[in-house]
Amino acid sequence: MSATSDSTAPARVDPDAWLARPGIRRLLGALDAAEGSCRFVGGAVRDTLLGRAIEDLDLATLHVPDAVVSRLSAARVKTVPTGIEHGTITAVSSGTVVEVTTLRSDVSTDGRRATVAFTDDWAADASRRDFTINALYADPFTGQIFDYFDGLADIAARRVRFIGDPLARIAEDHLRILRFFRFHARFGAGAPDAAGLAACAARANDLMALSRERIADELTKLLAVPDPSPTIAIMLDAGIFAPVLPEIVADAPARIAALARAETEAGARHAPLRRLAAMLPPDPELATAIAARLKLSNKAKKRLGLAVAALDPAENPRALAYAVGTEAAVDRLLLAGRPVEAADIAAWPIPRLPISGGGLIARGVPEGPEVARTLRAIDRAWVAAGFPTGPEFDTLVDAALQS
Structure with a gap:
């Protein structure tokens, strides 16, 4: 030194x-x-x-x-x-x-x-x-x-190097393990400093002593860099995630790299939660549990659970956005490698069903459960028809009332 x-x-x-x-x-x-x-x-x-x-x-x-x-x-x-x-x-x-x-x-x-x-x-x-x-x-x-x-x-x-003995620096603050990789992802070039990498791998279990909030904050910052996939690959190889996020899938680096390309093509911002979703199995319950473990907000927990859900290749993007919201639809489409459709959905204002329960009552539907049942039927038909308006929508309503 x-x-x-x-x-x-x-x-x-x-x-x-x-x-x-x-x-x-x-x-x-x-x-x-x-x-x-x-x-x-x-x-x-x-x-x-x-x-x-x-x-x-x-x-x-x-x-x-x-x-x-x-x-x-x-x-x-x-x-x-x-x-x-x-x-x-x-x-x-x-x-x-x-x-x-x-x-x-x-x-x-x-x-x-x-x-x-x-x-x-x-x-x-x-x-x-x-x-x-x-x-x-x-x-x-x-x-x-x-x-x-x-x-x-x-x-x-472009080298991230601990001051003095890396093991001593990590002993002072265990969060420096994650910071080492975040700074490498943001500022480094080539392979990480060998001594620093070895020390982080040797002391990875120390991360278990940290609050989950601190881990989540550092992980969020890492996933916000333009393309963290090379660094994520190094961390997986070194066993860094095993003590705190063992659920991360083996092909997470490839998934994140593909997602980063899709985000760029769609003109979407880098979203750390979406990138975390790319690292996890397609299991909404597991994703929600991980979000709870990381002490993420209820909003973030819901978003992560929606994002990891598998996307049917035949799914209509607008129907998806109508069902789960724009943000969740964009997340799923980008994770599925469909950036053009994601960009379209991001700019599409989700419409509201052009009729209400009161409108159905005015057209002769008896008050009570029949109103809700008819609204659901109209809503399904409207989505399937591509959200028509005007006379086409009126024809759709007439067909539902006659069924």
Whole structure:
């Protein structure tokens, strides 16, 4: 494990994209960033180096949390103590949200949470992070990069590598097993780092100690990348899913790859739940049970159960959408490799049956069960006829009333 000192880090990035955000200069001024007390860290630096859009801004600072709150409040910057016990303050300056975290070192960890101590040592703060590409710091004004663990080389190689001993990093936080694969799917190229892969495979059972909500969140992020299938294949080969999702089918990578192609052809967004459905057997009850185990919402549970159901090759897409809703119909069609029909259904407004119970009563149907029975018969005939309107629908109703 090598470290690069502050004085020898030659790399720079253009900080203008950060500084152009509303309120950011006021926030930095309140924290005396020009004096070296703060640096951007993590995703903002990594994504800037990779030429990707910056989603979140994170600042590491020498100031302790109370001082951060005091300074920002004096500058009329809103502060929210989202993780103050671990040194993190969420700052909102003219609408710009920044996570501000005091430099930390780990005192103790148990694989799920850590006890930390605040420090003024930038390298110590870097050493407690997960991957080298996430431990890059940048001066907010000059853009100078501070790289303590050869993260710049790993950025250039598109390599996701644990800082130090991978087994030690995983022991500190078991979720890093899944994060290793998510970051590889998003940023990596070629085979994963061998030492990291071996450590994740060796400690896969540690995932059982995590809350299912954390597992679901990380899995959702992994399945949201454009094509996670190569990484899913690596995870299956390494036995990563076995402790927490043993139901995943062996051909899940091929299914996800086919689904990703279908989504692209249909112009559909990447839907993690749909991709999870591609990884499971066509068993709605099992899918619902898995969703419950992962503590997914009731809405997500219902969607997953509908998505995995087998699609009859002769199924009329519009009849399907009318029966289960647009979202579920699109999911099933894409999973069945029918992107053209999925695109059509996505743009099709589901119609409403043009007659009600009151309309039938007005046409002489006696009130009571006969109304519901006749409505069901009309509805079936209407769907089978392709949802006609006008005189064609009236003929359909007349036929139902005469039967």
